[in-house]
Amino acid sequence: MKSYTSYVAIGDSFTEGLNDPGENGRFRGWADRVAERLATLEPEFRYANLAVRGKLLDQIVEHQVPQAIALKPDLVSFCAGGNDLIRPGSDPDRMAKTLARAVRDLRGTGADVVLFTGVDPRDTPLMRQVRGRFAVFFLHIRSIADLYGCHVVDQWSMQSIRDWRAWSEDRLHMNAEGHRLVAAKVCEVLGVPSTDDWRHAWPPRERVDRRAKLREDRLWLREHLLPWVGRRLRGTSSGDALDPKRPHLEPYT
Known part of the structure; x- marks a missing residue:
């Protein structure tokens, strides 16, 4: 198991932690939960979360990626693109080129990078119309991860978060249980011990x-x-x- 002394999370609402209630009116989310685990293993551990809800891929690459590079962390998680893909006219091929350049720069610092595929949108009426667009972009993510030696958290294959009980009322953001399951998956990908299991079996509804x-x-x-x-x-x-x-x-x- 590799030990991390610093971790920076970048992205949009998913990484910010909507809708997983935290302290002082802020959201917690899977990234905070992963940071909690890493902090128990490394006394000198430090954590930053630059994610902001609603941000598009270009905005994250322009603003958050340079900030993450300047912080020089051991570990960076990078999940973006969902807000782009549900907009008319989005181009997953162009998005992949933008993502690849950003990942190249992040990996050039020596940091480990975690990338994410999204959840299969076939159960969401709003997004299943553009399911093919999502699938193309997620295949690009896997290719970029292979090219630059990144970890991949494959949410497409996580049956546990396809259940609506892992999602909040807006049907776009996970609830606390969904974030807990994703955090468990991230820990498994990183080889970090966790008391949670992302292979959750929901009782019949x-x-x-x-x-x-x-x-x-x-x-x-x-x-x-x-x-x-x-x-x-x-x-x-x-x-x-x-x-x-x-x-x-x-x-x-």
Whole structure:
């Protein structure tokens, strides 16, 4: 098992930790959970999380990647592209070239890099229409990881997080249980001991009444989908006025 003394997480809402409640009104998330494990193994461990919700791949590469390089960590996690892929006209081939350049620069510092494929979107009505676009980009991610010697966390194959009980009400972000499962997978990929197992078997669900399901769908449409579409039309993001929650490498307790 390799020991890490410093870890920087970069990305969007997934890495920021939405919707896994933490302390002081902030989100926790899988990256914080991984940092907790790493901190128990290395007394000098330090952690930074530069991720901000709503950010596109180009924005992350332009702003967060240089910051991560300047911090000179042992380990970097890099998950981005989901916000791009659900936008009309996104090009996974062009995105892959941008990602590859950023990964090359990160690996050039000597840091270990963790990349992620996303969850198979076939169960999400909003995103299954562009499932092929997701699949192409995730294949590129695997190729980039092979080329530059990166770790890969393959969420596409994680059946445990395809269950809706791992997701929050907005159907776009995982809840605390989903983040816990992803953190367990990341630890396994890194060879870090963890008390959790990402191969979680959910108990059978009770049959959902069709009328209740329609009411739930209408509520989701009004409270989550329409506001999201409105931000896209206005060219704004939920993270426009937000700063990273942990911009500096600091001890994690």
